[in-house]
Amino acid sequence: MQVRIGVQFVPRELVVDTRQSGEEVQRALAEALAEEHGVLVLDDVKGGRVVVPADRVGYLEIGEDEARRVGFGGNQYT
Numbered sequence: 001m002q003v004r005i006g007v008q009f010v011p012r013e014l015v016v017d018t019r020q021s022g023e024e025v026q027r028a029l030a031e032a033l034a035e036e037h038g039v040l041v042l043d044d045v046k047g048g049r050v051v052v053p054a055d056r057v058g059y060l061e062i063g064e065d066e067a068r069r070v071g072f073g074g075n076q077y078t
Contacts, residue, residue, distance in 0.1 A: 001025070003042060005050075006058035014052070017045045022062040029060055 003025055005014040018025065020042065032038035032054035040052045 002063050004059075004061040004063070005040075005052060006060075007052055008056045008058050014050060016042050016050050018042050019045055025060070025062055029054065029057065033057075 001018050001020060001022060003016045003018055005016065007014065020028070025042065028042065029040050032040045035054070038054040040050075040054050040057060042050045044050065
């Protein structure tokens with residue numbers, strides 16, 4: 001699962017590849033926002049961890065992993 005996080009006052013978005021489902025990510029954000037000084041914590045597929053103050057999250061985009069293409073260009077042979 002690929003998650004894109006827009007953080008307030010940060011010009012670039014964070015991109016996290018995680019094994020967590022979309023529902024788990026959404027629940028983690030909701031729980032973090034419910035706390036007074038909550039933080040959103042996501043574990044990435046390489047064993048790292050991303051921690052963002054929940055009140056600074058501008059947006060959260062949850063998308064499926066795209067199949068990675070191998071090769072050059074968009075040539076398709078049928």
